[in-house]
Amino acid sequence: MTALYRIFDAEDRLLYVGISGYPVTRLDAHRRGAPWRAEIARHAVEEFPTRQQAAFAESEAINIERPRYNKQGRRTEPQSVTLARQETVERNKIAAREGLARCREELAATEERFQLSLVNARKAGLSLRELASLSGRSTETVRKAIRINGDSRTRVEREVLA
Structure with missing residues (x-):
């Protein structure tokens, strides 16, 4: 199991999103060493069956929820949009190959x-x-x-x- 965790401040603003196989240990590390540790008020943990699923959820959360202190993983568009675009490109390639075969x-x-x-x-x-x-x-x-x-x-x- 891999967990997705979210860290919030006292006003319930999202500070950070991360994943870990040991979320309690990771959250303690944030409380001890993060430059924004004084702002931490609470956290929420969500478990996923695989690390890949947790990583996907983390990427989505970072890009949609925009946590204040996440530096890595932020893209200009959510991963679901990127994946949908890649699927469209693949479908177009298949259609183009089939079209070329028919033309041939x-x-x-x-x-x-x-x-x-x-x-x-x-x-x-x-x-x-x-x-x-x-x-x-x-x-x-x-x-x-x-x-x-x-x-x-x-x-x-x-x-x-x-």
């Missing part, structure tokens, strides 16, 4: 359709140079696309006709 699949399908269009245009009588010019690709790239897809298309056509 669509691009592959589009490329295949484009290559088949090259085959059909070649069969219709367009020269390799004309196809290269129209497609913005090199003559060699067009030749390869036609050879790959043309052979495949011919094999499929033969299977259908057989």
Whole structure:
């Protein structure tokens, strides 16, 4: 068990928030050595099953309740906001990866359709140079696309006709 403790002054203003596995010992250390020890009037202790949970609660308390003497751990925003922002970033990364995968699949399908269009245009009588010019690709790239897809298309056509 780890405890989150809060130290208050006589007017119930929060002076300090901390965590410790031995809160009584830690509170005694504050009473003996803290520069603000004369202001201590009371304390409250809250137990947590893990140190990680206590540390999270401490960070939240420091950032939301703003104790007067805590120097470390103070951020410009509560940890819950930071964690929510990190979760959003991770969700966005996952969505972006999924979107890229879909685009890659669509691009592959589009490329295949484009290559088949090259085959059909070649069969219709367009020269390799004309196809290269129209497609913005090199003559060699067009030749390869036609050879790959043309052979495949011919094999499929033969299977259908057989």
